[in-house]
Amino acid sequence: MNLRFLLIAIVCLLPGMISAQLLVWPGDANNNGLVSHVDVLYIGLGQGATGPTHTLNPGMWSGNQAMPWTQSFLNGANYSNADCDGNGVINANDVVLIDRFYSFTTTPLGGLDSSTASSGGFPTLAIHISTDTAIVSGQTIISSELTLGDSLNPIDSIYGIAFTINYDPAIVDSFIFDLNGGWISTSGGNSTLLSYFWVRDSVGKVDVVMSRIDQQNAFGAGRIGSINIVMDDNIRVASNYNLPLNIESVFAITSSESLVYLQQKGDSMTVVTPAVATTEPHLSQFSLYPNPAQLEVMLEANHLAVKSIQLYNEMGKLVRSYPYRLVQKEVLDLKQLPAGIYFLQIRTQRAIIRKKILLVPH
Template sequence: MLVKFLRYCTALSLIFLTMQLNVARGQVFPGDADNNGQVNHLDVLNVGYAWGTTGPARLETGGQPATQAIPVTWEEFFPQGLNYAFADADGNGVVNFLDLATISSNYGQVHDGGTEFVNFYEGVPDIHSQLILDKNEVPDYPTSGTYIEIPVLLGSEELPLESFQGIAFTIEYDSDYIADIEFTFDESSWINSGEGSFDFIGPEDEIGSKEIAISRKGNYPVDGSGKIGTVSLIVIDDLGTLLASPTDSSNVIINIKEIKAVNGDFWTVPIASDSVSVMVYGPDALPLSTNDPDLAGIRVYPNPAQDFIRIESPTVIKEVALVNSFGQLLRAFTIREERNFKVDLPEDFPGGLYCIQIYTDSGVLTKKIIINR
C-alpha cells in the first residue's frame, strides 16, 4: 500500500510539475498575436496565417486586456518560433473572426510581456514590388468638399508578388486638409482568390493616420499583382479658413509607411512604399479657362444671376458643384446624360461671388458667377 501511495504521489507531482512548466511557457495578452508588446494591425498577420487552426483553450477566455497564462502550448508554431496559442486572441481554442474582434476591442493596448520585434523591411522602387497609390486617378483641381478616390495597387506585371500571405501598412495624411479617409478592400482582387482573404481597418484613434491589414485565410499564399483596394478621402469643407486667400492653393501629401508584408513561410519581404501629392485649391485659384474645345464650348448664363443659372454643354454633364468664395461646397448635383442643366439658386444664398464647377467626360471647368440679391 505504501508503495502504491508513493507512486500516486509521484504521479501527482509529475502532473503538477508539468502544469507548472506549461504555464511557464508563456503569458499571452489577448489580441497581441505577434507578442511584440502592443495590440495593433500587425497582429492580424499572425491570425491570418494560423486561420482555422484549433488547439487547447486557455483557462481564461475572452478579450479582457490582461495577460493570461498558456497552460498547454499548441502543436503548431510560427516559423520564427512563436506558438500558435498567441494567435488565439480570445483563448477559445480556435483561430477565427472572434480573434479579430479581440484585436479590435484591445486595439492600442500595451504590455510588458512582449518578446518579439517588429521588422519593417523597406523595399526599393523598381527593384522590389511596390504598394502603389495610383496618381492617375487624382482629380486635377480638388477644392472644398471634393470627394477623391485613389486606387491602391500591390505589385506590377514587371514586379509581381510571389507567395503572398499578408500585408499591414499605415496611411498617413494631413488631417488639417482632409476631413476623412477610408480604405475599401477590393473583394475581386487577386489576393482574394482560392481560399479567400480578409481585411482589417484599425480604429481611427490617432488623427492623421489609418492602420490597415490584409491577410489570406490560412497558410495558402498566392502570386499576383494589381489593384487591392481604394483609398477615399474628402477635402475639408472650410478649406478657405486655412488658405491665406481664395486664390491660394496647398499641397497635401498622402503617404504609405511602415509596411510589413509576409510570404507563405511567414518571413518579412521587402515592399517599396509610395505617396501621392494632392494640390487643393481655393475657389479663385481654380483655372477659369481651357483649350479643350468641349469645355470651352460650355455656356453658363445668366451671369450675373438672381434665381437660377443655366448650363449648356457640347458634351455630357456628369456633375455640377457650387462653391462660395471661401472654397466651401454649397450644393452638388449628380446628373445623368444631360447636356443642358438648370441650377436653382436658393433664396438664402446672399449676393456675391461664387464658382460653378462643371464635371464632364472631357474634364472639369470652373467658372465664376455673381449672384445679385
C-alpha cells in the same frame, strides 16, 4: 502503494506543468507586446488551427495563463497567442480582441516585426490618387487605388501584407476602404480575405492589413484595393495646399512566413479651398504651458467656445477626455500617465486644433 506513488508523481510534475504555461495577452497574436494590425496576419496564418482553450476576461487588458499549442510561428510566438478569444480555434472572431485592445502594449515591449520596405528592384506598393487637383467645397470624396507590383516587377508569392498610410488630419475627415476583389484574394485560388483598417486620427495615420486564410500564396500584380478619401467639410488651411499620402512600415509575408520585400510609393494632390476667414480659430489663439510638462498643463483658449478636449498617446489611443466648456484657463491633469509624447486635440465650433505635449518623468 501505487496510488501513493502516483500522487507523489503528480505533485512533483505540477510545478513544471504550471511553469510550462504561456502568458497570453488578448489581441497580441504575434506576442510582440503591441496589439496592432500586424497581428491580423498571424490570425490569417493560423486560420482554422485548434488547440487547448484558455480563460480570459474579454473586457480587461491582462495576461492570461494558457497551455501551449503544438504549433508555433517562426517569430517564436505560439499558436495559442493567436487564439485571441481563448475558444480553442483561430479564426476571424479573434480580430474582435485586436480591435478592442488596439495599440495596447505590455511592459516591457517585445521585439517588433521588421519592416520589409526596401528600394531598388523590388515590386512596389503604391497609392494612386485619381486627380492632381481637388476643389473642395463642402464634404468631397476623392477616389484612389492601391496597387502591388506591375508588369515589370510582379509579386511571385505573398500571403498577407500590413502597412500604414500617413495623411493630414486637418484635411482628411475619414476613409472608405474596399480591400476585396483585388488579386491577393483571387489569384492562386479564391480566398476570403481578412481585411481591416484602423484610423489613428490624432497622429494622422491609418493602419491597413489584408491576409489570406487558406494557407495558399497569391501571385500577380495590379490593383489590391481602393480608397475613397473623404475631405473635411470645414478645412482651415490655405488654398492650393499640397496633401501627400505616404506609405510606411510595410510588413509582408508568405504562407511559410518568409519576408516579402517591397518598395513603397505615395502620391499627393493639390487641395483648392475657399479663402480662410480671418475670424476662425488659429493655433496662436491657444496657449499650452508648461511644455514639456510633468503633472499638469494649463490651457488658455482666449474665450473660444470649445466643444471637446481629448488627449491621445503617440499610438493614437485616447487616454483622457476633459470636461469642455467656454474655456479661458483650464488645468489639464496628466497624473498617472507614463512619460512620452501626447497629442491634445481641441475641437471648437469650426476647427480642430492639435498640440503636441512632451510628458517627462517627475
